[in-house]
Amino acid sequence: MTSEFGLIERYFVGRQPSRPDVVLAAGDDCALVEVPAGYQVAISTDSVVAGTHFLANADPAAIAHKALASNLSDLAAMGATPAWVSLALTLPNVDEAWLSRFCDAFFALADQHQLQLIGGDTTKGPLAITLTVQGLVPVGQALRRSGASVGDGIYVTGSLGEAKAGLDVILHPDQHRETEAQTLVDAHYFSEPRVAIGQALRGLASAAIDISDGLIADLGHILERSQCGAKINISQLPISASLAQFLRERSRALQYALTSGEEYELCFTAAADHDTAVMAIAQSLSVPITRIGEITQTGQIELHDDGAALDWQLTGFDHFKDENNE
Amino acid sequence: MTSEFGLIERYFVGRQPSRPDVVLAAGDDCALVEVPAGYQVAISTDSVVAGTHFLANADPAAIAHKALASNLSDLAAMGATPAWVSLALTLPNVDEAWLSRFCDAFFALADQHQLQLIGGDTTKGPLAITLTVQGLVPVGQALRRSGASVGDGIYVTGSLGEAKAGLDVILHPDQHRETEAQTLVDAHYFSEPRVAIGQALRGLASAAIDISDGLIADLGHILERSQCGAKINISQLPISASLAQFLRERSRALQYALTSGEEYELCFTAAADHDTAVMAIAQSLSVPITRIGEITQTGQIELHDDGAALDWQLTGFDHFKDENNE
Structure with a gap:
């Protein structure tokens, strides 16, 4: 109907196979997911902002990869298996070539880790990306920062x-x-x-x-x-x-x-x-x-x-x- | 150690009682949470950006309330019970009075709904807030957009x-x-x-x-x-x-x-x-x-x-x- 939603739908929806634990992805007020018994959910949020983390004229494929890699790296550091990601994308204008290149790189890395995009928000403003990734880890097995002992x-x-x-x-x-x-x-x-x-x-x-x-x-x-x-x-x-x-x-x-x-x-x-x-x-x-x-x-x-x-x-x-x- | 982390810790950590389903909040690479059996997780992400959603000189209490209210409203529309929120806050500079007012309003609304801040990111850049809220809903009972019938x-x-x-x-x-x-x-x-x-x-x-x-x-x-x-x-x-x-x-x-x-x-x-x-x-x-x-x-x-x-x-x-x- 309106272009903001058109934008999201055209570039982001239907680009990935649906994980069996995703009940509902984009298209409603919230996504809905299921967590298997015996697992905890590891959650991390990171923002990358033009001018702070990358130059505004950087290759959109590089921006997408770096933003997602930094979040996946947080899951890796907890020993979690990647599951779902939410993408908040703030753009100064609608640039289809930019979006297309951004999405190709984003989904290439996400697919490699069976990480499904489950929702997000597209807003107008200075270029910035915030991702919230979620992963699954068996109860009690998450790697933490707090367990190091003398001699390790x-x-x-x-x-x-x-x-x-x-x-x-x-x-x-x-x-x-x-x-x-x-x-x-x-x-x-x-x-x-x-x-x-x-x-x-x-x-x-x-x-x-x-x-x-x-x-x-x-x-x-x-x-x-x-x-x-x-x-x-x-x-x-x-x-x-x-x-x-x-x-x-x-x-x-x-x-x-x-x-x-x-x-x-x-x-x-x-x-x-x-x-x-x-x-x-x-x-x-x-x-x-x-x-x-x-x-x-x-x-x-x-x-x-x-x-x-x-x-x-x-x-x-x-x-x-x-x-x-x- | 460094001021970015000092900033996060001083304003955001330890401001709320810990929910029993939060295993680990701020302070590690990820937060860790547990989902009770019989529940699905509803997830929504929204960004608000200065100049698009509010004026840059708006009252920080108003910005905080509006950003969180818009996300809680997405959980409400699914019939979900609020549980956890991640906050990505992008600020042009460290303004303690601004942060203090922002946080007071943020936690007032979060506490009202037993919504626990479990993590996030603070970055330098044009003022913007992205929240990812998560809520719990009994399996199969989420309110969706797709169920309306003629005569309703x-x-x-x-x-x-x-x-x-x-x-x-x-x-x-x-x-x-x-x-x-x-x-x-x-x-x-x-x-x-x-x-x-x-x-x-x-x-x-x-x-x-x-x-x-x-x-x-x-x-x-x-x-x-x-x-x-x-x-x-x-x-x-x-x-x-x-x-x-x-x-x-x-x-x-x-x-x-x-x-x-x-x-x-x-x-x-x-x-x-x-x-x-x-x-x-x-x-x-x-x-x-x-x-x-x-x-x-x-x-x-x-x-x-x-x-x-x-x-x-x-x-x-x-x-x-x-x-x-x-």
Whole structure:
């Protein structure tokens, strides 16, 4: 009838097979879903805003992927299996080419994880996307930030630092000439949330978080909730050949690995006797998992370089940092 | 640690008693909730954006109430009992007075409905709020748009038209001199979602929707989903004394009642033999419910004035209407 609804219907409805637990998706005041017995629902909401999280002229496929990946990454960090997503899309105007590219990328990633779009809202205003994702996890098996114990190993998936280097390239187009530029930009926009690893870690990881604010900041959240400290060997940090080549200096690459936000890798802890099982997951899912340190009693993060102490002062990423330091 | 998290914690965490079905609220990658056996989950997402849904300098209490009321109204229209809400708040800067007023109004309305804030996201950018609310409804008892049958009565709760008149006052400050001005502005910002009525209508209403785009537009959604038409007697439309006084002409007041969006009253249908039970709900909950017409076969909405046909051409509210008419 009216174009707002026409807009939603044309681009978003009927693009996916319906999950059996979705009783009603778009087309009513609410969606209706069913939760199987023995499961809890994990819920996460994230917004990405033009000018804060991405440039307004960024590729809509990149925006869609990054917005959904960041939310799926939160489910991964809880060990939850993706189920449903609600999309609130605020657009300055109706641009069909933009919408079409946005939707193709959104549904490609959603379909890969059997995540069904169940509803949302389309409004006029400055470009922004808010997603609420929901996933299912067997009762009592969710991975939390609060379970780390002294002596547990600290692990990260994939490699670290590329998202920040990719942002450097995006913000300084002269760096596009570097050989690794496109690889790093793709790492910034098109990271793969570690959904399968998160689920495989149920019963093994003692604590988990996804790296959205930077390793130091996010590990800090685990330490805060678990009331413990950490010792990190920076020489173990997983750094890709592209990042090492792009940044040239080893210490810069390591600092990127420690502070790069929006990586959407997992950082988790596990007791020493689960180390073999953790490494078997890396093998079976073909994703690197690296032990980078150990949980301590101190309440702080101590960095060392194969035993040599370091005093780097590093913090994570914070949108409001400049104007309201605490 | 960083101010973004400080911000969230200080204003939002620990403000409400924890519901027994909330396993984990803020403080991890996801919230965790449990759904009781025999219930389905109703989910709705709505965004309100400065400049589109409210003026950027509007009272933050009004913005908070309106954003949450519009979402609760969607749960009401499904007959769902409110349970959990996620809040994505995008702010141009950290204004403590603004946040404090926003939160007070948000939690006042949430507490009234035992709705627990379970998580969200705070980001920097143009002022906007996206809420995802979730409610519980016994399996098979959700009120849908699709169940209206020929001969069913058409009902609305409360009175209609004040939200649009309130917006007139907000946009034209010279109208503030009118005696009814503040009543109408309050109706625009502080409407009460019909949550209790929605739940009471389970098993009675054949179809329901909340009036967010205007009666004509929203009744149109019921007719489309139910594949039927409607005959409305405009002389039955519930109009408040304040609205009648403010608009002076009867026909203008009626047109406001037919098209005013963001009313957050319910429009529903019920078989004739449920009419007494419907009126008993109005009595017991002390909210007016008015029968305004009847479902027909035509596929159209016919307006009449106590039998005299009308040919008013009226449409609902649509943010994108100006640039993309269909």
